[in-house]
Amino acid sequence: MGLYFLQRFALALSILFIAVSALYAIMVMLPGDPTSVLLGPRATEEMRANYALQMGLNDPVIVQILNFWGRIINGDLGQDVLRNRPVSEPVLQALPYTAALIAAAIIWSATLGILLGALSAAKRNTAFDRITGILSVAFIAAPSFVVALWSLLVFAVLLRWFPAIGAGEPGNLPDQLYHLILPGFAIGLSWVGYIARIVRASMLEVMSENHIRTASAFGIPRYRIIYIYALRVAVLPAVTVLGVGVGGLLSSAVFAEIVFARPGIGKLIYESVTSRNYPVVMGCMLVSIGFFLTCTLIADFINALLDPRLRSKK
Amino acid sequence: MKAVLQVQNLSVDFETQRGRLQALRDVSFSIDAGEIVGVVGESGCGKSTLIASLMRLLADNAILRSGSALLQDKDLLQISQRDMQALRGRDISVVFQDPMTALNPVISIGQQMIDIQHREQISKAEKRKRVINILEKVGIPDPASRLNAYPHEFSGGMRQRVCIAMALMMRPKLLIADEPTTALDATLEVQVLRLLQELQSEIGCSILFISHHLGVIAELCSKVIVMYAGEVVEYGPVSQIFRSPSHPYTRKLLECDPGRIKERSHVLPSIPGELPDLTQPPPGCIFRLRCDLATEKCLKQIPEAQAVSTDHWAKCHYAESAQ
Numbered sequence: 222m223g224l225y226f227l228q229r230f231a232l233a234l235s236i237l238f239i240a241v242s243a244l245y246a247i248m249v250m251l252p253g254d255p256t257s258v259l260l261g262p263r264a265t266e267e268m269r270a271n272y273a274l275q276m277g278l279n280d281p282v283i284v285q286i287l288n289f290w291g292r293i294i295n296g297d298l299g300q301d302v303l304r305n306r307p308v309s310e311p312v313l314q315a316l317p318y319t320a321a322l323i324a325a326a327i328i329w330s331a332t333l334g335i336l337l338g339a340l341s342a343a344k345r346n347t348a349f350d351r352i353t354g355i356l357s358v359a360f361i362a363a364p365s366f367v368v369a370l371w372s373l374l375v376f377a378v379l380l381r382w383f384p385a386i387g388a389g390e391p392g393n394l395p396d397q398l399y400h401l402i403l404p405g406f407a408i409g410l411s412w413v414g415y416i417a418r419i420v421r422a423s424m425l426e427v428m429s430e431n432h433i434r435t436a437s438a439f440g441i442p443r444y445r446i447i448y449i450y451a452l453r454v455a456v457l458p459a460v461t462v463l464g465v466g467v468g469g470l471l472s473s474a475v476f477a478e479i480v481f482a483r484p485g486i487g488k489l490i491y492e493s494v495t496s497r498n499y500p501v502v503m504g505c506m507l508v509s510i511g512f513f514l515t516c517t518l519i520a521d522f523i524n525a526l527l528d529p530r531l532r533s534k535k
Numbered sequence: 536m537k538a539v540l541q542v543q544n545l546s547v548d549f550e551t552q553r554g555r556l557q558a559l560r561d562v563s564f565s566i567d568a569g570e571i572v573g574v575v576g577e578s579g580c581g582k583s584t585l586i587a588s589l590m591r592l593l594a595d596n597a598i599l600r601s602g603s604a605l606l607q608d609k610d611l612l613q614i615s616q617r618d619m620q621a622l623r624g625r626d627i628s629v630v631f632q633d634p635m636t637a638l639n640p641v642i643s644i645g646q647q648m649i650d651i652q653h654r655e656q657i658s659k660a661e662k663r664k665r666v667i668n669i670l671e672k673v674g675i676p677d678p679a680s681r682l683n684a685y686p687h688e689f690s691g692g693m694r695q696r697v698c699i700a701m702a703l704m705m706r707p708k709l710l711i712a713d714e715p716t717t718a719l720d721a722t723l724e725v726q727v728l729r730l731l732q733e734l735q736s737e738i739g740c741s742i743l744f745i746s747h748h749l750g751v752i753a754e755l756c757s758k759v760i761v762m763y764a765g766e767v768v769e770y771g772p773v774s775q776i777f778r779s780p781s782h783p784y785t786r787k788l789l790e791c792d793p794g795r796i797k798e799r800s801h802v803l804p805s806i807p808g809e810l811p812d813l814t815q816p817p818p819g820c821i822f823r824l825r826c827d828l829a830t831e832k833c834l835k836q837i838p839e840a841q842a843v844s845t846d847h848w849a850k851c852h853y854a855e856s857a858q
Contacts, residue, residue, distance in 0.1 A: 430636065431637050432636060432637055432638055432639040432640065433639075434592060435637045435638065435698070435701075436639065437592055438623055438624065438629045438631075439623065439701060440621070440624030440625060440653075441650050441653065442653065449642070450639050450642065453641045453642070454639075454640065454641055528640070528641050529641060529685040529687070529688075530640060533687070533688065
């Protein structure tokens, strides 16, 4: 078990290194001169050259990347030159909001998706199965920003069941949870469909395996066979997909945070990209990639808890 | 002796795209208390359908056309699923062919074996004790420490021992052993057969033993059921059937047993021809097309079971003369 995790962790770290380096390189190569944005149109050529020198913008990309990593290892995400504060400040402020949003989306979509998938498989070819199938595909097909806009319109503006904007009063947990419901619903909806489909397919496969026949032959009750003997095996691919799906959820979070005017990494990235605030964009990228990799590690961990064969794998 | 299982005129069809496949036709036999009865026959002869029918685990497209299967006084084919559920694993149990896939991979064997006892009104500690006890009997070393182990941590032979322990834990009246040693190598095969024999005599259950291996049947069983294309073509005491088979199919099957080939040869003997298409069984005797003795009579008339001696019959017009 320990070795398995060490391996996974090392892999995650190397992915983090490669991904963030590549992103940095792409960012630097984007058209648009950061110095003119930062210093304004009235800056002289001399001021800009001076600033570029200060920021290390004249160095080769490789050197810039290595310098960047050198700073990160020392816990310095860089300086937000637009507002003159360390980058870590807005990023670490925003991260919990996004993490909470994604956690909310995963929790409700995984619970409902697994339940619907297992039930559809158990009631295969019934009306319930067909309706779930159609709904799942509809959920998958609906883009999350459309769902976000419509749910805002219907549940917040028309029905006034939920607050429309903001993340709730700081320190007031029930209020913050209340503000999580709509955005969490919006970005989780398509995942209900995905998970239900994956779990259904995987359940049907598992239900035809030999060990299910053995369990039936030994008189183990049907509900126990379906919800424990089969589901524990069938849920494994769904957990992996969810772990990877956090990447998709992060990009949905950008829309949801803008639509619902929530603070968060997505909104911060959007604002920083539009203002060419490179250091903050990089900080956000680094943190979101780190967050994403942490989530896949958690998925691996959950899978190892569910599947003893993974635990003893060398 | 009183029969533990009495199967009469069991016929099962499968609804397929090509039409109704008559997988079992008019299968009858009985198993006495404490008896081991073997079932032989080539692949596709209906052995698996027979097991699935008795366990009521048939696929959805199966249709029970006729027949009864009395386990003591309960008809396994007629009782409700609920009643059947109560019998499975307790009065009638199975050891399956492939121990590598027969056990749930993500639940510890201790838990799986405790789950089988869900109908018992005893404490969990007692259930555990019972599990340890039976695991010890099947030869798992230090069973108490192995309760939390998962199937992949056992070797193939050990897994089959665990499967046998699971099947016999509730002391069933009838155990169906579906080629329990086919997936094991020869040394393990002998060990597992010994084990089955020992436990059988201790528990006193009857066994329906399905196998391709004629030598194993000869050694283990007292009676044998010979199946061909969904029918029981011959039934009788092992000694008689092996010494003087009455059905031409049985005779050919015995000739194909590698253990009986005396001369060196480049070609292993086989039975020429193929199994008939069971969606449209040919008229007359089912074995007619592959039989050397087939006559006009075999085409016109389906042979009834002909008694050869007490408890020994064959479905062949020439059963007696063929001896």
